[in-house]
Amino acid sequence: MLGGTAEARALAAELTGRGPHVVSSLAGRVSNPRLPVGEVREGGFGGPDGLARWLADERIDALVDATHPFAARMTASAAQASAMTGVPLLVLRRPGWQEGPDDRWHRVASLEEAAGRLARWGSAPDGGHHLPADRPVRVFLTTGRRSLPVFTGAAGVWLLARSVDPPEPPVPGNVHVLLDRGPYTVEGERALIRGHRLDVLVTKDSGGGMTTAKLVAARELGLPVIMVNRPPLPRGVHLVDTVEAAAAWAAQG
Template identity: 80%
Template sequence: MRRVLILGGTAEARALAAELNGQGVHVVSSLAGRVTNPRLPVGEVREGGFGGPDGLAAWLAAERIDAVVDATHPFAARMTASAAEAARRTGVPLLVLRRPGWREGPGDAWQRVGSLEAAATRLTEGTWSATAGPVRVFLTTGRRSLPVFTGLAGVWLLARSVDPPEPPIPANVHVLLDRGPYTVAGERALIREHRLDVLVTKDSGGRMTTAKLVAARELGLPVIMVDRPPLPSGVRLVTTVDAAAAWVQG
């Protein structure tokens, strides 16, 4: 029986675990352990980090893993880099599974930036609010990114995340705890209720959180879109669960 390590708790990771388990592959799904009450995949699950590429390489050898599929979040650059290095050291084949990113369409008003820091700078440079007072920002980049955006002059944040950010929370931040999938009607109502001026988000891709982009388009809300970090050189990439399952079985 082949032994495969799947990295990540994404929807794609769970779907791949279910598919491979059904095909008789022994799957170990590794979750970072950063989300409270995560949705668990079928099969064996481990939580917590490996201790960088050294720890992951040692674990791969000890567990006699035949292949690794990195299905982490598109912005989990550190884990992807560790997986690439560990795979290189051990000779274990590595595949990266990433859902396609979002594409701007008619009626969208996106500004793409290369980092969270660049997004924060863009907020202070543009004229976003049509009324007097601070620019009101819908921030959906995750709780760990909140420090990048706090302390900006003239900026008020509605920060949505699954788990609470670490205190202290600045006075200009309202935290909304929620988990997708979301609806266009719900996102539209949220934007109107909080009188939001601009949406800041990562190019995560997928259907679970596209509703905010549709609502922004309908309401004429500009979007600052943070581009994905580049993959390590030489890494093979697929964008579907079927392609990843075929690679494992091939």
């Protein structure tokens, strides 16, 4: 199982309890990760060819991709390795978030499009969104430390960048890094938004309950949200959105 998510940990526990031997692979991009039960492998495979070799060498019967919804490269490698080896592949993805009637979401296709929209708001802060015209637009950025360089060039923007691990230095002067790990509370997110006088939230459509509090707080405080859509899945993959469905697929063997 290609893991690293709460769903992957839950599935590893479920399958291990039923008897199959589960090997969970973690990419190693987060320090001190939460580990699943069973055997754990850390580090990459060297692309689809390396994954295919590993599947063959370990005589793997089934492959589950339960990585983050934005781990597009890993999912593509899994699909290619499955096609090369004949090992059946299942993709487990939690459902994405859905906009409510009181939300002010602006969906975009990529991080770059999100940064471009911020740059436009920073140069013309009113933008129809009641953003301040007398100071930089203050942005709550929760798209992960690796995405920070995409946003640091936006003029007229100040960033509160929250991540589990620190970004690569140097960190620009218009960026304040907040190291924290969920789950978060609505009360805490509301206090964070107010305390830092934040004007807009930028996030990825990761789904799940661990980080939804920021969306609730943004709704309550009237903040616009720039929501980055998930990358498309490879064609033809078998997709489920619950741990129970994934466990049932694995049981069919």
